[in-house]
Amino acid sequence: MPKNLIPLTALCLALSACTTVPFSAGQAPSSQSVAPYRDQIELAGRLNVVYQKNDKPESATVNFTWQQTAQRTDVTLFSPVGSTLATIAVTPQEAVLTQSGKPPRSAPDVDTLSSRLLGWSLPVSGLRDWLQGHALAQDGQRFVASPQNDQVTTKDGWRLRFVSWQDGSDTAAGAPPRPRRIDAERNASAQADAVSLRIVLDPVTSASAP
Known part of the structure; x- marks a missing residue:
């Protein structure tokens, strides 16, 4: 092999090796599905919502905690500074939404209830x-x-x-x-x-x- 092709060959091999690096942080093997569904979980996170109010776009950002069992779901919504905005408890019989300083309100459908009281629907x-x-x-x-x-x-x-x-x-x-x-x-x-x-x-x- 000519000497001037050796560095070029080495470079090509190095580049091809770079294409086989393992998954980086935040990635998961693309062939694997999520774990089987569980009735009981506890999670937390942040939620941004964009919705229509009086034909105008509105938005809100909240933090939340989420606890669920087979028969109940409890959600707490917090402002970005940590104050409690609302709590939602959902059972097969009813949904109850409580806002700070206000009496609890209930309805059979939590989507309708949250839309009426919060201004946006939480499914x-x-x-x-x-x-x-x-x-x-x-x-x-x-x-x-x-x-x-x-x-x-x-x-x-x-x-x-x-x-x-x-x-x-x-x-x-x-x-x-x-x-x-x-x-x-x-x-x-x-x-x-x-x-x-x-x-x-x-x-x-x-x-x-x-």
Whole structure:
């Protein structure tokens, strides 16, 4: 081989080796789906919502904690400075929303209740699935997300995208990927106003993983 081709060959080999680097932080193996759905979880994070009020776009950003069991979901919404804005308790029988300094209000449907009291709809029933990377798809089939299969339209008209995933350092080695950021959007209809949500979940530590 001519001497002047040796450095070029070495360079090509080095470049080809660079294409096989392992997944960096925040990425997960694209062939692996999220873990099986669990009835009982505890999560926290931040939520940004854009919605329509009096035909004008409005937005809000809140922190939240989320606790669910098979029969109940409890959500607490906090302002960016940490004061409690509202608590929501949902059971199969009713949803109860309590705002600071106001008496509790209840209704059978939490989406309608939150829309009326907060100004925007919080789809708690859907979020029980979405926060774990699951959903009920438009065709009625169960959807299970993965970094390679990260978008779905739900049966009730929400367009979901699982934008990013928990950093691998936050979960046990070899554990299934967990959602980090979820974008959800719903167009206006006769039954509901247009709204879009951006949800960013706090890291899940290995101690809290199943």
